[in-house]
Amino acid sequence: MSDRRTFLTAAAGLGAMGAMAVAPGVHLIEVSQARPAGEPASGKVRWGMLIDTNACSSSCTDCVSACAAENGINEKMANPRQGSQWIRKIELKDPRSGRGHSLPMMCQHCENPPCVDVCPTGASMKRADGIVLVDRHICIGCRYCMMACPYKARSFVHQPLTEQNPEVPRGLGCVEACTFCVHRVDKGQMPACVEACAKAGGAMIFGDLNDPNSEISRRIAQVATTQVRADLKLNPGVRYQGI
Numbered sequence: 565m566s567d568r569r570t571f572l573t574a575a576a577g578l579g580a581m582g583a584m585a586v587a588p589g590v591h592l593i594e595v596s597q598a599r600p601a602g603e604p605a606s607g608k609v610r611w612g613m614l615i616d617t618n619a620c621s622s623s624c625t626d627c628v629s630a631c632a633a634e635n636g637i638n639e640k641m642a643n644p645r646q647g648s649q650w651i652r653k654i655e656l657k658d659p660r661s662g663r664g665h666s667l668p669m670m671c672q673h674c675e676n677p678p679c680v681d682v683c684p685t686g687a688s689m690k691r692a693d694g695i696v697l698v699d700r701h702i703c704i705g706c707r708y709c710m711m712a713c714p715y716k717a718r719s720f721v722h723q724p725l726t727e728q729n730p731e732v733p734r735g736l737g738c739v740e741a742c743t744f745c746v747h748r749v750d751k752g753q754m755p756a757c758v759e760a761c762a763k764a765g766g767a768m769i770f771g772d773l774n775d776p777n778s779e780i781s782r783r784i785a786q787v788a789t790t791q792v793r794a795d796l797k798l799n800p801g802v803r804y805q806g807i
């Protein structure tokens with residue numbers, strides 16, 4: 565399992581928003597409009613993330629730590645390879661130039677998600693705003709979605725859990741993955757990884773891909789970005805700069 569996660573195949577060639585300056589040249593993007601309680605997610609918004617690999621250091625794992633703390637991923641596994649991992653750092657190396665890149669990898673919140681296509685129960689689902697989730701009440705733990713996901717983004721919970729964040733339901737026998745911290749986004753906050761990264765490398769921007777005036781859309785319009793495994797035509801919501 566960890567081999568699958570730490571290695572991406574050679575084929576991997578790969579609201580309204582406001583900005584707040586936290587350090588010279590570093591801008592923390594904040595979702596300024598929380599969705600009112602009870603109001604369904606809107607298809608007018610498509611949440612996405614842009615990761616600048618030039619600003620991401622291989623020695624930094626602050627996004628991974630923040631994700632684990634936020635989502636209650638703290639279980640001690642007898643076999644560490646079975647531990648849940650919603651976000652991981654991977655190292656890419658161009659075999660011709662030798663140039664390396666370090667980048668966070670998580671659920672790519674695909675527009676056309678194969679995990680949803682194969683799920684026999686409807687537990688894997690995509691919200692109108694593009695966030696792909698698992699309903700743990702419906703998931704039967706068959707793990708078809710884990711096999712279908714080309715990004716190896718999903719984990720299976722192998723043991724009973726304690727000390728959980730009540731806002732982030734997790735449970736034995738279910739499959740799970742990055743939720744873009746949907747519980748935070750729905751309150752007008754950023755994903756925990758993005759908030760942590762703003763204090764570290766400032767490599768992540770989160771925002772509405774459908775809003776041409778959002779920071780993420782303006783950056784994507786200005787710089788070359790990559791969809792990992794664009795050949796699969798899944799149109800992921802996570803984009804990378806610099807690879």
Ligand code: SF4
Pocket residue numbers: 670671672673674677678679680696712713714715716717718741798
């Ligand atoms: S990255 Fe994997 S788990 Fe996430 S939406 Fe795409 S196929 Fe599903």
Ligand code: SF4
Pocket residue numbers: 682683684685686687688698702703704705706707708709710738739
């Ligand atoms: S493990 Fe759960 S979410 Fe994944 S395909 Fe099976 S029922 Fe669906």
